Amino acid sequence: MSIELSQFISTFLEESYEGLDIMESGLLNFNSSDEEAINTIFRAAHSIKGGAGTFGFNEVADFTHDVETLLDEMRSNKQESTPALVNLLLESTDCIRALLEAAQDGPEVDAQMISQVQKRLKEVLGIETESIAVEVEGSSAQGMPAQDSDTAWSVHFIPNSNLLQSGHEPLFMFDALSELGELEIEVTTDILPVLSSFKPEEVYLSWKLLLISECSEEDIKEVFEWVEDECDLNICVSQVTSKPEVDADAGSGWAIRFTPDVGIIQTGNDPSLMFAALFELGDAVVTPNFDKLPQINDLSADLVYLSWEIKLTSTCTKEEVLEIFEWVEDDCELDVTKLPSVSKTAVNHSNTPSAVPPTTTSNAPSSVPNDKQKAVDTGAKPKGKSSAANAKKSTEASSIRVDTEKVDSLINRVGELVITQAMLGQVGADISEITAGPEVERLQTGLELLERNTRDLQEDVMRVRMLPISFVFNRFPRLVHDVSGKLGKKVELVLSGEQTEIDKTVMEKIGDPMTHLIRNSLDHGLETPEERLAAGKSEIGKVELSAYHQGGHIIIDIIDDGRGLNTQKIFDKACEKGLINKDQQLSDQEINELVFKAGFSTADEVTDLSGRGVGMDVVRRNIESLGGQVSIKSEANKGSTFSVKLPLTLAILEGQLVRVHEDTYIIPLVSIVETILATNSAINSIAGESKLLHFREDYISLLNLKNIFKLNTDPQADEMESNLIAIVESGGKKVGLIVDELYGQQQVVIKSLEVNFKRVEGLSGATILGDGSVALILDVAGLMQRGQAFELEAAVKEA
Amino acid sequence: MGSILVVDDSASIRNMVSFALKQAGHQVTEAENGQDGLKKAQAGRFDLVLTDVNMPLMDGITFCGELRKLTPFKFTPILMLTTESSDNMKQKGKTAGATGWLVKPFNPEKLLSTIQRVVR
Numbered sequence: 001m002s003i004e005l006s007q008f009i010s011t012f013l014e015e016s017y018e019g020l021d022i023m024e025s026g027l028l029n030f031n032s033s034d035e036e037a038i039n040t041i042f043r044a045a046h047s048i049k050g051g052a053g054t055f056g057f058n059e060v061a062d063f064t065h066d067v068e069t070l071l072d073e074m075r076s077n078k079q080e081s082t083p084a085l086v087n088l089l090l091e092s093t094d095c096i097r098a099l100l101e102a103a104q105d106g107p108e109v110d111a112q113m114i115s116q117v118q119k120r121l122k123e124v125l126g127i128e129t130e131s132i133a134v135e136v137e138g139s140s141a142q143g144m145p146a147q148d149s150d151t152a153w154s155v156h157f158i159p160n161s162n163l164l165q166s167g168h169e170p171l172f173m174f175d176a177l178s179e180l181g182e183l184e185i186e187v188t189t190d191i192l193p194v195l196s197s198f199k200p201e202e203v204y205l206s207w208k209l210l211l212i213s214e215c216s217e218e219d220i221k222e223v224f225e226w227v228e229d230e231c232d233l234n235i236c237v238s239q240v241t242s243k244p245e246v247d248a249d250a251g252s253g254w255a256i257r258f259t260p261d262v263g264i265i266q267t268g269n270d271p272s273l274m275f276a277a278l279f280e281l282g283d284a285v286v287t288p289n290f291d292k293l294p295q296i297n298d299l300s301a302d303l304v305y306l307s308w309e310i311k312l313t314s315t316c317t318k319e320e321v322l323e324i325f326e327w328v329e330d331d332c333e334l335d336v337t338k339l340p341s342v343s344k345t346a347v348n349h350s351n352t353p354s355a356v357p358p359t360t361t362s363n364a365p366s367s368v369p370n371d372k373q374k375a376v377d378t379g380a381k382p383k384g385k386s387s388a389a390n391a392k393k394s395t396e397a398s399s400i401r402v403d404t405e406k407v408d409s410l411i412n413r414v415g416e417l418v419i420t421q422a423m424l425g426q427v428g429a430d431i432s433e434i435t436a437g438p439e440v441e442r443l444q445t446g447l448e449l450l451e452r453n454t455r456d457l458q459e460d461v462m463r464v465r466m467l468p469i470s471f472v473f474n475r476f477p478r479l480v481h482d483v484s485g486k487l488g489k490k491v492e493l494v495l496s497g498e499q500t501e502i503d504k505t506v507m508e509k510i511g512d513p514m515t516h517l518i519r520n521s522l523d524h525g526l527e528t529p530e531e532r533l534a535a536g537k538s539e540i541g542k543v544e545l546s547a548y549h550q551g552g553h554i555i556i557d558i559i560d561d562g563r564g565l566n567t568q569k570i571f572d573k574a575c576e577k578g579l580i581n582k583d584q585q586l587s588d589q590e591i592n593e594l595v596f597k598a599g600f601s602t603a604d605e606v607t608d609l610s611g612r613g614v615g616m617d618v619v620r621r622n623i624e625s626l627g628g629q630v631s632i633k634s635e636a637n638k639g640s641t642f643s644v645k646l647p648l649t650l651a652i653l654e655g656q657l658v659r660v661h662e663d664t665y666i667i668p669l670v671s672i673v674e675t676i677l678a679t680n681s682a683i684n685s686i687a688g689e690s691k692l693l694h695f696r697e698d699y700i701s702l703l704n705l706k707n708i709f710k711l712n713t714d715p716q717a718d719e720m721e722s723n724l725i726a727i728v729e730s731g732g733k734k735v736g737l738i739v740d741e742l743y744g745q746q747q748v749v750i751k752s753l754e755v756n757f758k759r760v761e762g763l764s765g766a767t768i769l770g771d772g773s774v775a776l777i778l779d780v781a782g783l784m785q786r787g788q789a790f791e792l793e794a795a796v797k798e799a
Numbered sequence: 800m801g802s803i804l805v806v807d808d809s810a811s812i813r814n815m816v817s818f819a820l821k822q823a824g825h826q827v828t829e830a831e832n833g834q835d836g837l838k839k840a841q842a843g844r845f846d847l848v849l850t851d852v853n854m855p856l857m858d859g860i861t862f863c864g865e866l867r868k869l870t871p872f873k874f875t876p877i878l879m880l881t882t883e884s885s886d887n888m889k890q891k892g893k894t895a896g897a898t899g900w901l902v903k904p905f906n907p908e909k910l911l912s913t914i915q916r917v918v919r
Contacts, residue, residue: 003819003907012811046853047809050882053904054812061904266867268876268898268917277916302873324916327899330890 005055012051014401016060016100019044020093021474027090028477032074032081041089042071048096060099063114066121067092073125085124090478091117150181153220154238155209159231161202170207176223181213187337210238253282253314254321257335259307260328266302269328275310277324282314311339404504407464411651414454414461415749421454422770462649463501469547469556470498472511476518476545483522490529490540491522497547502554503649506626510556510646513622513630517558517642518543520616525562525640535637537561550645553628558642565634567591574600592632596620596732624730624781627653627670645670653750655767655777657743658726661711664775665739666748666767671780673727673734675742680723690791693725693736700727702736703787708762730780735787737778750777762786801846801918802826806836806862807880808854812903816849816880819907820914833857837865840872847918848877849901852888860895867896876917880905 026041045068052060067089073079095114102109155177159170177183186208193204211220217235224233256278260271278284289307299305312321318336325334428447432440473495484491502510526532526541533539544559567588574580574594586594594600598617623630628646647653647670655666656675682694683702691702702725705711725736748767753760753776764779803825807813817827828843830836832854840848848866852859859879866872876898881888889900901913 003815003822005815005906008811008815008818011814012809015810040855043808043853043855046882047812050851050903051809051811053882054815054906265874267893267896268874270876270917273916327893327897327916330893 009055011401012055013100013104016048016051017097019048020097020100023093024090024478025474027086027093028481030081030086035075038071038075038081042068042075045071057100057103060096060103063092063099063118064096066118066125066127067096069125070121079124088117088120088124090481092121150212150214152238153209153211153213153215153217154236155211155220156206156234157209157224157231158206158233159203161204170203170205173223174207174209177209177211177220180215180219180223181211183212184210184338186210253339254310254312254316254318255335255337255339256310256312256321257307258310258325258332259334260304260332262303262305264304264328264331267328267331269331271304271306271308274324274328275308278310278312278321281316281320281324282312284313285311287311313339404465407461411461411465414458415651415751418454418458418749419768421450423772425451426770458652462503462651465504465649466501467504467507468499469502469507469554470495472507472514473498473545473547475511476514479515479518480522480543483519487522488528489522489526491526492540492542494542494544495546496544500547500549500554501648502547502646503651505650506628506646506648509622509626510628510644513619514556514558514644516616516619517630517644518545521558521560521562521640521642525560525564527563531563535563549648554646554648556644556646558644559639560641561639564636564638564640565592565595565632566636570594588634592634593732595632596630620732621781626650627668629670651750653748653767653777654745655748656726656745657769657775658737658739659741659743660705660709660739663711664743664769664773665705666775666777667726667728667737668764668777668780669745671728671730673729675724675726678723678725678736683723695727695736698734700734700736701787702738703783704738706738708783708786708790728780730784733784735780735784737783748775748777800824800826802828802844803914803918804828804830804836804840804843804845804848804850806830806833806849806854806859807851808832809851812851812880815907816910819910822907823911825918833859833862833865836862840866841869844871845875847914848872848875849880849914850877852879852881852892860891863892863897864895878914878917 022044023041026037026044029037031037045064049061049064049068052058052064070079070085070089074081074085079085095109095117098107098109099114101107157170157173174183174185188206188208189204191204191206192198198204213219220235221233224231258271258274264271275284275286287309289309290305292307293299293305318338321336322329322334325332328334425447428443432444476495477493480491480493521543526543527535527537529539532541542561544557546557546559548555570591571580571586571594574591574597575582577599579594579597579600580586595616596619598615600615600617620630623644623646626646627650628644630645631643632640633643634640653666654669656669656672658665658667676695678693678695684692684694684699686692691704692699693702722738722740724739724742726739726742727734727736748769750765751767753763753765756766762779762783762785763776764782765777766774767777769775800823803820805813805816805820805827806829807816808831813829813831817829820827828839828845830839833850834857836848836850837857850859850862854862857865859881863877863879866875866877877896879889879892879897879900880903881892881900882903892900898917899913901910905913
């Protein structure tokens with residue numbers, strides 16, 4: 001059966017990114033005395049490595065291996081957890097992330113960065129890259145067929161019978177020899193006494209060893225160095241040069257003596273299953289030995305009293321045989337020796353003392369107590385019932401992962417439902433106006449219920465898209481750590497309201513502007529430790545991120561306790577840049593707002609931190625494109641607060657319905673400053689079609705929507721202009737929109753114009769009203785641009 | 800065909816292992832860590848337990864030791880899914896009562912052939 005692994009990869013990637021986040025936040029709050037914290041970091045790295053290996057991300061697995069090793073050394077105090085090491089580990093998480101992203105069709109990795117970090121990891125771990133290469137070569141050479149330079153050493157080892165009493169163990173010596181090369185062992189049992197005179201502490205065996213290795217005679221002698229006085233040792237170059245496996249004929253096999261510890265089945269290992277595995281390697285004759293079987297009354301179902309001798313006829317390697325016993329090698333005595341040929345097997349067999357004649361078993365379980373245990377076990381197992389219970393258990397889960405497309409489609413559907421519901425509501429209202437009766441009342445009740453349920457449904461569905469803002473906040477501890485390090489400032493970051501929920505789309509788009517605002521606070525807002533001390537503050541600056549809900553909006557405050565905005569400097573700069581006039585009288589608040597103007601930067605030199613060629617004007621524009629606002633409060637030497645106000649979702653908008661000519665338009669409520677009925681004297685016409693409104697010591701330009709959208713069919717009607725003006729604001733600029741009538745305010749579901757029609761400058765979308773008619777939603781920023789272009793056009797025409 | 804408890808904190812590995820086991824006709828119950836595994840082990844009967852070593856709340860070694868103390872699990876094969884191929888970890892596992900181990904990374908084929916050694 002082949003199983004496609006690719007289906008698990010997206011889960012692996014997701015959990016790896018989560019793991020990286022865990023590592024990162026753990027490292028940022030690193031405290032070497034917190035054992036659980038470092039264990040958590042270690043586990044995350046460990047899981048990434050394991051998954052990466054399993055799903056074929058070998059580069060990730062290799063890289064993470066060193067990270068894991070370092071973490072392991074840190075948690076076992078083999079490495080001191082210095083800030084430098086923590087930084088190295090942070091860089092490593094970046095590398096792992098980059099490798100994962102690259103594997104996921106992301107940008108190509110910076111191979112130099114990876115290898116550089118990897119080299120540093122290896123240096124810390126004391127691994128030399130060169131020595132690894134050599135090691136790999138060495139170990140692979142071991143597995144390869146004998147080279148020409150190999151010598152076949154014949155070693156005849158006849159220990160004295162008291163060898164064991166001096167603490168020596170021939171098996172260990174053979175182990176050491178097998179490390180030198182390919183080892184074949186043949187045991188000679190000629191002097192084995194009859195059982196009655198057998199002394200367990202004495203050695204009756206001798207061995208003929210064939211070692212194929214590059215080693216010298218001295219190397220072999222060294223293995224036997226400590227026993228050379230207690231044995232006869234004969235080492236010579238053998239005439240046999242080829243490996244035993246190579247010339248092994250089909251009839252050869254293995255003699256296996258298997259004496260398990262009595263408690264073996266309590267480790268879950270079942271000898272009969274091991275034999276079954278042996279049968280898969282070839283023909284096997286299993287001979288049980290009942291010598292240690294106690295009286296029936298003393299028999300315990302938990303214990304194994306048997307031992308076995310198995311003759312396996314197979315061309316398999318010794319490793320394949322040993323693998324079957326791999327898990328019990330410490331729980332048994334196991335002796336596997338080569339049977340050179342079938343005929344020799346028979347001879348050997350006749351030499352072994354065996355009380356019971358060999359029985360050829362194909363598959364039958366051969367352990368009596370074990371069978372008994374099995375029977376007891378299955379008897380107690382209500383299989384059908386347990387599996388049903390298991391199936392039920394496995395369906396339990398606290399959360400599910402769903403494709404965002406599915407959620408979006410659901411939200412869209414609900415949006416349609418809201419519109420249909422509004423239409424029905426309108427019809428219901430119309431009907432109740434012309435007629436009355438119990439049916440109409442019932443219809444009204446039903447419609448009210450429908451409305452309530454629809455709203456609830458809409459709210460619930462919207463909530464599905466909502467995620468805690470911590471997803472954005474989580475990236476900032478790292479940012480603050482890195483940036484403050486570069487600036488040489490000491491900064492404490494305080495997060496609050498991380499659980500405040502916000503729409504996923506808004507969240508994805510708010511990350512960059514937030515990053516910019518925080519960089520700005522760190523770079524321009526906070527002072528250096530020296531400056532802070534001189535100003536009588538703690539040398540550690542504080543940046544606070546706080547999120548909370550406020551009337552259908554989410555507010556994110558970025559508060560620093562730095563020097564505050566320098567109004568004089570801002571004023572001078574703005575004059576210099578020609579943004580304002582020198583003799584303009586501005587309040588401090590108005591001056592502060594200037595930092596959001598395009599082309600404004602007070603930094604004496606553009607640092608690579610907050611500079612980056614992006615001004616605060618771009619931040620404001622990005623936030624406004626999300627239907628949000630950004631404002632600023634500042635007090636000299638106390639600090640500044642940037643407040644970002646965002647809609648909870650982009651799918652619904654609070655709108656003011658207005659009539660222009662014969663059509664209904666929607667102005668986003670968030671951009672309306674106020675609506676006024678202006679007196680004729682307040683409106684001044686200037687060159688061309690442009691009009692200005694004198695509004696509270698200020699002049700703001702007026703935009704006639706009729707002209708902009710070319711709604712005017714009758715040029716004469718232009719004279720009869722409405723004085724109803726909605727003053728809207730965007731990008732710190734105000735304009736007045738001339739409208740004919742104000743309707744109500746309502747929540748509207750936004751339908752994209754781009755998707756359903758095409759992009760239109762000045763419009764952000766459309767919605768369907770209760771009566772089924774379409775209303776266009778105005779995009780204030782776009783309107784301003786369109787208005788400017790329109791005026792320019794008109795001015796050119798005039799000229 | 801057996802009933803198998805799979806304990807691993809990594810969802811991708813857990814999914815892969817249980818998918819492979821289900822394909823081979825086994826009943827699978829999943830648990831996210833030792834604590835969860837112990838709870839599920841007590842609620843059901845299993846022919847085999849596969850457990851990761853490094854897990855939050857309760858690691859695989861502790862889990863294995865706790866499981867062995869329960870009478871129904873006295874003889875149940877418990878395999879450790881371990882990335883540590885070091886003898887140290889195997890030894891710790893054996894001491895806690897593990898039956899055997901399967902070294903990560905492994906593929907589904909290797910998994911199925913290995914568990915044949917303890918479950919038929």
